[in-house]
Amino acid sequence: KNEVEQSPQNLTAQEGEFITINCSYSVGISALHWLQQHPGGGIVSLFMLSSGKKKHGRLIATINIQEKHSSLHITASHPRDSAVYICAGTSQAGTALIFGKGTTLSVSS
Amino acid sequence: DTEVTQTPKHLVMGMTNKKSLKCEQHMGHRAMYWYKQKAKKPPELMFVYSYEKLSINESVPSRFSPECPNSSLLNLHLHALQPEDSALYLCASSSSPAGGSYNEQFFGPGTRLTVL
Numbered sequence: 671k672n673e674v675e676q677s678p679q680n681l682t683a684q685e686g687e688f689i690t691i692n693c694s695y696s697v698g699i700s701a702l703h704w705l706q707q708h709p710g711g712g713i714v715s716l717f718m719l720s721s722g723k724k725k726h727g728r729l730i731a732t733i734n735i736q737e738k739h740s741s742l743h744i745t746a747s748h749p750r751d752s753a754v755y756i757c758a759g760t761s762q763a764g765t766a767l768i769f770g771k772g773t774t775l776s777v778s779s
Numbered sequence: 780d781t782e783v784t785q786t787p788k789h790l791v792m793g794m795t796n797k798k799s800l801k802c803e804q805h806m807g808h809r810a811m812y813w814y815k816q817k818a819k820k821p822p823e824l825m826f827v828y829s830y831e832k833l834s835i836n837e838s839v840p841s842r843f844s845p846e847c848p849n850s851s852l853l854n855l856h857l858h859a860l861q862p863e864d865s866a867l868y869l870c871a872s873s874s875s876p877a878g879g880s881y882n883e884q885f886f887g888p889g890t891r892l893t894v895l
Binding site for chain 1: 785812820835871882886
């Protein structure tokens with residue numbers, strides 16, 4: 671069964687702190703997505719990874735295929751980063767996203 | 780145009796009403812999806828359309844009826860809903876219905892549905 675596990679469930683930080691959210695996934699998942707959802711809002715795709723590392727602004731996503739683990743890092747966190755971050759996987763065969771339960775991040779100034 | 784649009788943004792309906800949700804994308808994507816999201820939960824897949832044909836129906840009750848009139852449009856027809864159907868309904872699209880690394884999904888802003 672394809673599964674995606676995410677941690678921590680909740681995260682609070684002070685503005686400026688370095689944030690890490692972790693995701694582990696099962697065999698059969700070949701691409702990992704990091705998604706962001708602000709309260710009451712739609713979902714924004716931040717990254718899709720099948721290998722290596724991607725960077726966009728203050729956001730960095732990495733994936734270790736051997737360990738089946740991915741991380742999302744936020745450098746110099748800001749209150750506007752407060753949102754739910756969701757890790758999701760897709761298998762080579764399937765089109766549906768398999769979602770983790772999400773990490774609620776709250777950054778205070 | 781790299782966005783998925785959804786209308787309406789908010790919808791309140793009674794249990795006897797018939798209404799429709801609309802989703803549109805002009806990115807040439809050939810796979811489109813409906814998800815349902817309850818508060819503080821991840822989205823749950825409802826339907827997948829691949830090349831305008833229904834390819835996945837995740838055992839969704841028949842009071843939800845999807846329709847894909849063309850490659851840019853996806854509708855979700857609602858009839859005789861229950862209060863527990865109140866949720867955020869998200870539409871997404873991807874360039875290909877293939878899995879794995881081809882399947883970056885672009886989400887719309889959602890329709891917030893309340894059933895009274």
